[in-house]
Amino acid sequence: MSLINSFFNRYNSKRLKQIEYFKKNPFSVQEATLIDLLKKAKNTEWGKRYDFGSIREVEKFKTTLPLQTYDDIKPNIDRMRNGEQNILWHSDTFWFAKSSGTSQDKSKFIPVSFEALKKCHYRGGYDVLAIYAVQNPKTKVLTSKTLTLGGSHDINNQANKSRSGDLSAILIQNIPRWANLIRTPSTKIALSSNFDDKIFRIVQNSVKEHVVAFTGVPSWNMVLMKKILEYTGKKNIHEVWPDMELFIHGGVCFDPYRQQYEQLFPSANMHYFETYNASEGFFALQDDPKTNDMLLMLDYDVFYEFIPLEQIGKENPETKTIDQVETNKNYAIVITTNAGLWRYIIGDTVVFTSINPHKIRISGRIKQFINVFGEEIIVDNADKALIEACSATNAIISEYTAGPVYMDDNNNGAHEWLIEFEKEPDDLKRFTEILDRSLCTINSDYEAKRRNNSTLRLPVVHSMPKNIFYSWMKKRGKFGGQNKVPRLSNDRKYLDELLKAEVSYSI
Numbered sequence: 001m002s003l004i005n006s007f008f009n010r011y012n013s014k015r016l017k018q019i020e021y022f023k024k025n026p027f028s029v030q031e032a033t034l035i036d037l038l039k040k041a042k043n044t045e046w047g048k049r050y051d052f053g054s055i056r057e058v059e060k061f062k063t064t065l066p067l068q069t070y071d072d073i074k075p076n077i078d079r080m081r082n083g084e085q086n087i088l089w090h091s092d093t094f095w096f097a098k099s100s101g102t103s104q105d106k107s108k109f110i111p112v113s114f115e116a117l118k119k120c121h122y123r124g125g126y127d128v129l130a131i132y133a134v135q136n137p138k139t140k141v142l143t144s145k146t147l148t149l150g151g152s153h154d155i156n157n158q159a160n161k162s163r164s165g166d167l168s169a170i171l172i173q174n175i176p177r178w179a180n181l182i183r184t185p186s187t188k189i190a191l192s193s194n195f196d197d198k199i200f201r202i203v204q205n206s207v208k209e210h211v212v213a214f215t216g217v218p219s220w221n222m223v224l225m226k227k228i229l230e231y232t233g234k235k236n237i238h239e240v241w242p243d244m245e246l247f248i249h250g251g252v253c254f255d256p257y258r259q260q261y262e263q264l265f266p267s268a269n270m271h272y273f274e275t276y277n278a279s280e281g282f283f284a285l286q287d288d289p290k291t292n293d294m295l296l297m298l299d300y301d302v303f304y305e306f307i308p309l310e311q312i313g314k315e316n317p318e319t320k321t322i323d324q325v326e327t328n329k330n331y332a333i334v335i336t337t338n339a340g341l342w343r344y345i346i347g348d349t350v351v352f353t354s355i356n357p358h359k360i361r362i363s364g365r366i367k368q369f370i371n372v373f374g375e376e377i378i379v380d381n382a383d384k385a386l387i388e389a390c391s392a393t394n395a396i397i398s399e400y401t402a403g404p405v406y407m408d409d410n411n412n413g414a415h416e417w418l419i420e421f422e423k424e425p426d427d428l429k430r431f432t433e434i435l436d437r438s439l440c441t442i443n444s445d446y447e448a449k450r451r452n453n454s455t456l457r458l459p460v461v462h463s464m465p466k467n468i469f470y471s472w473m474k475k476r477g478k479f480g481g482q483n484k485v486p487r488l489s490n491d492r493k494y495l496d497e498l499l500k501a502e503v504s505y506s507i
Contacts (some may be wrong), residue, residue: 008129008130008142009133009134009137012130012133012134015126015127015130016130016131016134019127019295019297019299022297022298022299023357023358024357026298026358027322027323030298030303030304030321031057031058033298033299033301033302033303034058034061034336037303037336037338038052038055038061039052039053040338041088041089041090041340043086043090044086044087044089044090044340045086045087046076046087046088046342047090050065058321062319065342065343066343067307067319067334067345068342068343068344068345069344069345070344073088073341073344077096077109077110077111080111080162081096081109081164082162083161083162087340088111088340088341088342089113089115089338089339089340091113091114091115092114093111093112093114093340094161094162095111095112095117095162095163095164096109096110096111096112096162096163096164097111097164097167097170097279097280098164098165098166098279099166099167099279108279109164110167110280110341111339111340111341113338113339113340115301115338115339116281116337116338116339117171117174119301119338120281120282120300120301120302120337120338121167121277121281121282122175122179123297124275124277124282124283124285124297124300125179125282127285127297128248128273128275128285129142131287132246132271132273135289136245136271139212139245139246140212141182141213141246142182144182144210144211144212145182145184145209145211145212145213146182146183146211146212146213146214146215146246146248147185147202147209147215148168148172148183148185148190148214148215148216149168149215149216149217149220149221149224150166150168150171150190150191150216168216169191172187172191173187184206184209184211185201185202185205186205189201189205199223199224200227203227203228203231204231207228207231207232207240210241211241212241212243212244212245212246213245213248214244214246214247215247215248215249216248216249216251217249217250217252218249218251218252218254218257218261219252219257219399219484219485220483221247221249222257222260222264222398223470225237225264229264236263236264236266237264237265238266238267244265244267244270245269245270246270246272246273247261247265247270247271247273248273248275249272249274250274250275250277251484252484252485253362253379253380254274255383255384255387256383256386256387256397256400259396260396260398260422271289273286273289274286274292276294276360276362278346278348280337280339280341280344281300281302281337281339282297282300283296283297283300283333283335284296284359284360285297293354293359293360293361294359294360294361295357296322296357296359296360298322298358301338302335302336302337303335303337304321304322304333304334304335305319305321305333305334305335305336305343306319306320306325306332306333306350307319307320307331307334307345308329308330308331309329309330309331309332309349312332319334325352325355325358326352326355327352327355328353329351330349330351330363330378331349331350331351331352332346332347333346333348333349333350334346345366347365348362348364349362349363349364349378350362361380363378363379363380364378364379364380364487364488368486368487368489369488369490370402370404370415370488370489370490371490372404372406372413372490373404373413373449373456374445374449374455375445375446375449375455375456376445377446377488378488379487379488381439381442381443382402382439383487384438384442385435385438385442386400386419386435388434388435388438389425389431389432389435390425390431392430393425393426393427393430393431394426395421395423395425395426395431396421396422396423397419397421397422398420398421398422398469399419399469399485400418400419400420400485400487401417401469401485401486401487401488401489401494401498402415402416402417402418402487402488402495403416403489403491403492403494403495404416404490404491404492405460411457412453412454412455413455413456413457414457414458414460415456415459415460416459416460416462416492416495417435417460417461417462418462418464418495418499419461419462419463419464420463420464420465420466420468420469421463424463428461432458432459432461433458435459436458436459462499464498468501469498471501472497472498472501473485475501
């Protein structure tokens with residue numbers, strides 16, 4: 001063990017004890033978090049409006065403040081971006097993370113306070129290293145370089161020092177000095193707004209570095225790794241970086257990409273570490289290498305509530321606190337944070353796989369589902385069914401999206417799947433049948449609609465041209481960074497766009 005690793009592990013001992021404490025005392029830690037947030041913001045505009053100073057318990061908080069969506073708080077955020085302060089949070093907020101928009105706006109701008117950077121986003125990154133270093137005492141991550149593929153947008157200057165950009169760009173811009181010593185590429189390259197040029201420059205510069213780890217969204221990192229092999233002429237990444245040991249990933253489910261990565265990194269010493277780091281906060285991380293379930297981090301100045309999925313769409317949906325959730329149920333996440341997001345519905349759905357301690361997996365998005373016929377297919381169902389179909393037909397998937405085929409006078413409805421294969425299935429018809437059968441096994445509502453073709457007929461599966469999803473994402477201005485291909489949609493907008501798309505980008 002190096003001296004740096006030894007020192008790091010000793011320094012971590014206090015932090016690891018804190019993690020053990022919130023595992024054993026989840027509700028008391030969460031309650032204390034909420035009371036502290038209310039105390040700090042009691043003199044803000046919102047604190048006065050809702051009399052934060054009088055709230056001493058969780059239930060009163062839930063009955064006093066309404067649930068919020070981005071459209072609800074957008075007028076306040078617009079004021080903050082124009083330079084007004086002390087509205088949602090007590091400290092000055094100058095940074096806003098740009099993320100996918102709503103039905104009314106192309107983009108959302110999520111406030112990122114100094115406290116959110118320090119006590120949530122960066123604490124999450126630190127905890128990833130802390131847990132990994134304990135599990136792998138001979139790691140070289142702390143003494144070598146980690147490759148980061150950040151967002152592709154400029155840091156845009158607004159009025160009164162207010163600035164916005166992808167979360168990854170904001171994190172790189174404000175990263176602590178010690179972390180910059182073990183990161184590549186340079187900040188200038190990492191923050192470049194031209195994704196194609198950035199990829200090229202990262203490849204040129206990074207192959208000269210001693211890289212042992214990399215971070216980011218699996219889909220875009222796949223593009224980068226293929227470019228590195230193309231540039232170097234090597235067969236796999238370990239021929240480029242022999243000591244490569246770790247991929248810290250998040251943003252999308254990793255399982256559909258796992259087989260491709262195992263081909264790129266054919267080593268038993270390669271580790272994959274999943275995180276849940278959104279524009280709104282760092283929420284969870286994988287603490288056990290044997291499972292990709294993630295530990296919900298309860299002491300990051302984020303107070304959690306969870307809406308049972310069946311409550312979504314109701315006028316006053318019920319919310320559960322951390323002591324009330326159950327395993328194997330879908331919940332929409334509601335957060336209250338140290339960036340001034342109060343009872344904010346983030347849009348993600350999760351399933352608890354354990355409540356002692358509280359571990360989750362992301363099951364999808366509130367708006368990413370297919371339920372035209374009452375089948376209630378979510379992203380988690382789709383990922384699992386596709387993995388089974390791939391395994392049975394020796395296929396590998398690069399990207400996919402799916403949506404409904406509406407009923408007409410001659411046909412029942414169906415689901416249409418547009419799939420870009422890295423490796424085509426042995427038999428596409430058999431792939432389709434196994435996909436359908438797996439969905440029936442996973443989802444009883446889908447099974448009922450498929451019985452005797454009563455409502456739904458067999459899915460329609462298309463094998464799409466290579467790189468069509470990247471071409472489409474680029475055309476939509478959603479290229480690189482934290483942008484993700486929408487997996488499921490309850491209408492045909494994405495399907496029809498893709499079926500008409502032309503490939504204009506090649507790997």
